[in-house]
Amino acid sequence: MAGTLISARLPPNIDVTKAPLAYGARAIPKLNEELNVTELIVVQRALRTLCDELHDPEHIAEALRNQVHISLSALLTHTDVTVRHKSTEALYILSSHCIGRDAILNADIIPGLARLLGDKEDIVRRNVHLCFEMMSEIPYGALGIVLNSLVTPLVKKLSTELDEIKLLILNSLHFAMMVDTDDALQCGAMQEFYDLLDHSDPLIRSRSARDIMDLCKPLAGKEEALDIGCVEKLSALLKDGDTEVKAKSAGAIGMIAITTDGKYRALKNNVIDLLIPLVDHENSEVRLNSIKTITCLAEAPEGRKMSLTNCLHIIQGHLEDETVAVAYAAGIAVKVITWLP
Amino acid sequence: MAATLAQQSDQVYSFSSQPRAVQQRRKPKYRDPFDQQVDGGTQAYGNIMHDKRIVRGNTYAPTTMPAHAQPDPLEIQRQQEGKRRALARKRAKGQLRARSPEPVEGRKHVDVQTELYLEELSDRVEEADVECQTDAFLDRPPTPLFVPAKSGLDVETQIYEGELFDFDIEVKPILEVLVGKTMEQALLETLEEEELASLRQQQRAFEELRNAELVEQQRLEEQERRHREEKERRMDQQQKVVAQETETANKIAAQAFAHSYLSDLVPSVFGLLSDHGYFYDPVERDIEEGFLPWLLESVDSSMSQQHLGRLVLDGLLREVVRSREQTFEALSRQPTEVPQTIPENGPLEIPSGETNIDIDAVGEDEEEHVGEEVGGPPNDAQLGDTDAARPASADVADTVATDADGGEPS
Numbered sequence: 118m119a120g121t122l123i124s125a126r127l128p129p130n131i132d133v134t135k136a137p138l139a140y141g142a143r144a145i146p147k148l149n150e151e152l153n154v155t156e157l158i159v160v161q162r163a164l165r166t167l168c169d170e171l172h173d174p175e176h177i178a179e180a181l182r183n184q185v186h187i188s189l190s191a192l193l194t195h196t197d198v199t200v201r202h203k204s205t206e207a208l209y210i211l212s213s214h215c216i217g218r219d220a221i222l223n224a225d226i227i228p229g230l231a232r233l234l235g236d237k238e239d240i241v242r243r244n245v246h247l248c249f250e251m252m253s254e255i256p257y258g259a260l261g262i263v264l265n266s267l268v269t270p271l272v273k274k275l276s277t278e279l280d281e282i283k284l285l286i287l288n289s290l291h292f293a294m295m296v297d298t299d300d301a302l303q304c305g306a307m308q309e310f311y312d313l314l315d316h317s318d319p320l321i322r323s324r325s326a327r328d329i330m331d332l333c334k335p336l337a338g339k340e341e342a343l344d345i346g347c348v349e350k351l352s353a354l355l356k357d358g359d360t361e362v363k364a365k366s367a368g369a370i371g372m373i374a375i376t377t378d379g380k381y382r383a384l385k386n387n388v389i390d391l392l393i394p395l396v397d398h399e400n401s402e403v404r405l406n407s408i409k410t411i412t413c414l415a416e417a418p419e420g421r422k423m424s425l426t427n428c429l430h431i432i433q434g435h436l437e438d439e440t441v442a443v444a445y446a447a448g449i450a451v452k453v454i455t456w457l458p
Numbered sequence: 459m460a461a462t463l464a465q466q467s468d469q470v471y472s473f474s475s476q477p478r479a480v481q482q483r484r485k486p487k488y489r490d491p492f493d494q495q496v497d498g499g500t501q502a503y504g505n506i507m508h509d510k511r512i513v514r515g516n517t518y519a520p521t522t523m524p525a526h527a528q529p530d531p532l533e534i535q536r537q538q539e540g541k542r543r544a545l546a547r548k549r550a551k552g553q554l555r556a557r558s559p560e561p562v563e564g565r566k567h568v569d570v571q572t573e574l575y576l577e578e579l580s581d582r583v584e585e586a587d588v589e590c591q592t593d594a595f596l597d598r599p600p601t602p603l604f605v606p607a608k609s610g611l612d613v614e615t616q617i618y619e620g621e622l623f624d625f626d627i628e629v630k631p632i633l634e635v636l637v638g639k640t641m642e643q644a645l646l647e648t649l650e651e652e653e654l655a656s657l658r659q660q661q662r663a664f665e666e667l668r669n670a671e672l673v674e675q676q677r678l679e680e681q682e683r684r685h686r687e688e689k690e691r692r693m694d695q696q697q698k699v700v701a702q703e704t705e706t707a708n709k710i711a712a713q714a715f716a717h718s719y720l721s722d723l724v725p726s727v728f729g730l731l732s733d734h735g736y737f738y739d740p741v742e743r744d745i746e747e748g749f750l751p752w753l754l755e756s757v758d759s760s761m762s763q764q765h766l767g768r769l770v771l772d773g774l775l776r777e778v779v780r781s782r783e784q785t786f787e788a789l790s791r792q793p794t795e796v797p798q799t800i801p802e803n804g805p806l807e808i809p810s811g812e813t814n815i816d817i818d819a820v821g822e823d824e825e826e827h828v829g830e831e832v833g834g835p836p837n838d839a840q841l842g843d844t845d846a847a848r849p850a851s852a853d854v855a856d857t858v859a860t861d862a863d864g865g866e867p868s
Binding site: 127129130254334371372376377405412449 | 670684
């Protein structure tokens with residue numbers, strides 16, 4: 118029977134869906150032990166508490182010291198959805214910290230996570246992709262992803278996944294391709310990115326344009342882009358409403374236009390005329406990429422002629438641009454446009 | 459109810475009812491326990507050691523059934539008596555039954571039916587089946603709620619608002635904890651997200667620069683490559699042109715040289731050929747080849763014939779001279795010899811000029827006498843007398859074999 122006295126102590130925070138935290142230093146080790154029992158309810162409660170605890174950076178190091186990530190990776194193959202959901206979430210939180218990423222790479226958890234790419238539940242998949250995205254943002258992580266042959270399954274998923282997850286995959290692929298583009302080229306990633314250029318979400322459009330730019334870094338990528346006809350769609354996107362989309366498609370066209378074929382294809386699509394209004398855009402990235410692309414196109418004689426007549430004065434106006442990179446690029450552009458053999 | 463032991467205070471024992479001694483079994487089992495006994499509480503409890511319900515003896519051996527226990531001897535006697543009495547009763551009953559008198563000798567009693575209608579008596583018992591079936595079992599109806607008879611006192615109480623606790627005051631700490639924990643968690647997560655967002659921002663800026671640099675680098679590479687290729691192509695072209703020019707110059711020089719070298723080839727060849735006699739007038743050639751040799755040969759033969767003739771003549775002359783000499787000598791020795799008449803030297807044209815003529819000498823002479831007439835008797839003194847002086851005369855008669863054909867015109 119509750120007494121009528123008002124207590125000075127706070128009442129205990131009892132949430133039955135979460136395991137109670139042990140006191141002080143025993144908190145994380147006890148949670149780790151609970152993760153390894155066979156009783157489902159215990160595991161679920163421990164996972165929920167763990168996920169909340171891991172948000173505090175002080176607990177991350179301790180958790181890794183106690184090999185929590187090993188227990189989590191063992192739980193990835195559990196039959197219960199909640200267990201998988203929460204363990205992938207915990208791994209995602211771990212991977213957003215540097216030591217966590219190192220630990221995940223050292224313990225070789227990536228293949229285990231990769232097996233969950235085809236999981237039936239979308240929350241599980243979303244967390245897996247979040248984790249991969251985090252992992253890929255550092256060079257070692259991206260290398261780990263490439264070495265574990267994850268590029269091919271990720272590319273395949275692009276066509277079938279939900280939009281939210283598509284965003285994450287595009288990001289992971291962007292960083293993975295900065296390390297190595299061969300896998301992506303072989304499994305037809307260019308076609309996937311090309312298809313996504315029509316997507317309704319501007320974020321997806323801009324990211325797929327950026328990924329096309331990354332994929333066009335090797336010569337084979339540029340040729341494939343020309344084969345598929347990316348230049349046409351990208352030049353259509355230069356008129357898009359979203360700033361990011363414009364910036365990234367200008368960059369992609371610039372990358373493709375480095376080859377002679379690319380230059381002439383771009384000139385055929387009147388890219389220079391489309392880029393001229395972008396040179397004065399307020400976003401520095403748009404300006405930078407458009408100036409760069411005009412520079413590339415001005416290497417060809419027709420492009421030089423067109424640039425000379427149309428946009429030389431505009432670019433010269435940017436020689437004193439506030440962004441250092443834009444000013445530098447403008448200087449190079451002027452030099453190229455006014456070059457005489 | 460039988461009186462219980464004096465109640466002890468509650469603090470020692472917390473069971474709901476006090477311990478009670480087991481009451482003795484009473485003969486009238488189904489008496490109403492609530493009826494007050496006449497004899498009060500003397501039969502309340504007895505000695506447990508003498509209670510028939512308690513098993514006595516060793517507990518580790520299987521207990522024998524109480525039925526086999528030694529019953530009271532009184533009980534045994536009573537049972538036996540009962541058995542005897544039942545037997546006697548049965549015997550008495552059998553004797554009591556009325557009997558009909560015994561049948562006379564030679565007769566037998568037979569049972570006979572005396573009713574109006576005869577019945578067939580048989581062992582078979584007439585049977586009639588009658589069935590009865592109860593209805594299917596109905597579900598046992600739920601037991602009616604047992605409502606015990608009301609007993610005891612009714613007491614009620616009512617708690618009014620505000621008497622127990624004040625909700626608003628009590629709920630505050632609970633809420634504080636709930637909200638506080640949630641806020642703490644949310645703060646941590648927001649912190650993380652903000653950190654992520656700022657990192658992403660940095661990353662975006664970096665990537666911008668990186669992409670620009672990458673494009674620049676590739677463009678420069680491409681430019682460099684193009685320029686290099688252009689240069690190489692131009693150089694190749696130039697080299698080809700130069701090579702072609704030198705080749706052309708060489709060819710021209712060679713042609714000029716060859717031309718000059720061969721310019722007097724033709725005349726020299728022609729000259730050589732004409733020198734070697736390849737260009738000839740056929741008539742002239744024919745004359746040279748056919749006619750002139752024949753002419754020369756015939757001249758030669760005629761000359762040789764002449765020579766032969768002369769040789770013969772010389773021989774003749776020598777012979778004559780010798781013979782004359784001999785004659786003269788003989789004459790000198792014998793002055794009576796008749797002088798020989800000198801045989802007339804006919805024309806030297808002996809048809810078969812048979813002499814061993816020195817052809818060479820003849821040939822040499824022939825040359826000098828090319829223009830002479832054929833077969834004309836040469837009357838010159840140049841007969842090659844010195845040649846004739848050789849001992850040809852001695853062989854004239856012997857040697858006949860000379861090519862008279864040669865002298866003949868072919």
